[in-house]
Amino acid sequence: MSAIDDLPPLRDVLAAHELNAKKALGQNFLLDLNLTQKIARNAGSLEGAHVIEVGPGPGGLTRAILSLGAARLTVIERDERCLPALREIGERYPGRLEIIEGDALKVDFATLAGDAPVKIIANLPYNVGTQLLVNWLLPGSWPPYWQSLTLMFQKEVAQRIVAGPGDGHYGRLGVLAGWRTEARIAFDVPPQAFTPPPKVTSSVVHLTPREAPLAVAAEALERVTQAAFGQRRKMLRQSVKSLGGEALLERAGIDPTRRAETLSVAEFCALANAIG
Incomplete structure (x- = not known):
């Protein structure tokens, strides 16, 4: 037993x-x-x-x-x-x-x-x-x-x-x-x-x-995180170049010289929402 x-x-x-x-x-x-x-x-x-x-x-x-x-x-x-x-x-x-x-x-x-x-x-x-x-x-x-x-x-x-x-x-x-x-x-x-x-x-x-997570399309958030962390040692202007690069970062209000590991979840959501 x-x-x-x-x-x-x-x-x-x-x-x-x-x-x-x-x-x-x-x-x-x-x-x-x-x-x-x-x-x-x-x-x-x-x-x-x-x-x-x-x-x-x-x-x-x-x-x-x-x-x-x-x-x-x-x-x-x-x-x-x-x-x-x-x-x-x-x-x-x-x-x-x-x-x-x-x-x-x-x-x-x-x-x-x-x-x-x-x-x-x-x-x-x-x-x-x-x-x-x-x-x-x-x-x-x-x-x-x-x-x-x-x-x-x-x-x-x-x-x-x-x-x-x-x-x-x-x-x-x-x-x-x-x-x-x-x-x-x-x-x-x-x-x-x-x-x-x-x-x-x-x-x-x-x-x-969470009862009310930030509004963002899951697919867009996945795309952004995959691109950003796929080249995590590079500045964001390079790692998210395929998604719009500096223009995308400017729309999201994010400094293009930052790296992925410094962004908050809210900033990633802003970046995903800025994708055209």
């Missing part, structure tokens, strides 16, 4: 189903159920909530979410080897767990969420985590269909998400996350917490949507 429910310890689950983490799927399994509960608690109260989890693997975080009272949990798993272990969890929590086999990058999360806001909680596979975050940050309408995001990334990626101007980690992710959300690093997770241990430390990031 485990520390949080009457299901077997996760090491026994891995052995029973002959599960080994696949590098090609970006898998690193978390086996400490106290740690998975700590991750889930950072999403706030889950009592009665609808939660979506991506990449549950053998179900460590899944069990934590359900043990904390989520009324409904939808998990998306592309590795069919993990499905039997997840079904066993579903039998322990009848009517509360929905399992979707498939690629999370191809899932329509807004449709999955339905009418009520959801909380997304995930130990994201390393190879798709950043793209999933960008997709969640850039839905067409705002506020979004999600109430919060509680996600685990490599620490370096987490630092990029929460970074602001002047920070060496500041870049496209920091601008997009800072534009539409309040983001913070909740805590770090050492490599030895995983099976197999990755080569890097991981971090849990919690994001909540």
Whole structure:
């Protein structure tokens, strides 16, 4: 019996189903159920909530979410080897767990969420985590269909998400996350917490949507940040030359000799709005 429910310890689950983490799927399994509960608690109260989890693997975080009272949990798993272990969890929590086999990058999360806001909680596979975050940050309408995001990334990626101007980690992710959300690093997770241990430390990031982010077209903001940070060592008049160069910067009221890492989110929005 485990520390949080009457299901077997996760090491026994891995052995029973002959599960080994696949590098090609970006898998690193978390086996400490106290740690998975700590991750889930950072999403706030889950009592009665609808939660979506991506990449549950053998179900460590899944069990934590359900043990904390989520009324409904939808998990998306592309590795069919993990499905039997997840079904066993579903039998322990009848009517509360929905399992979707498939690629999370191809899932329509807004449709999955339905009418009520959801909380997304995930130990994201390393190879798709950043793209999933960008997709969640850039839905067409705002506020979004999600109430919060509680996600685990490599620490370096987490630092990029929460970074602001002047920070060496500041870049496209920091601008997009800072534009539409309040983001913070909740805590770090050492490599030895995983099976197999990755080569890097991981971090849990919690994001909540801003009610009224600055008005700007997401596509234009992406174009500006991609150009500006694509040549971050150069002055803006050179890095955004393909978008209008000095004329664009003049319309936005920004000194052309500045560099991308010095611009605030508001200034990036002004630059995006100045694109013809």
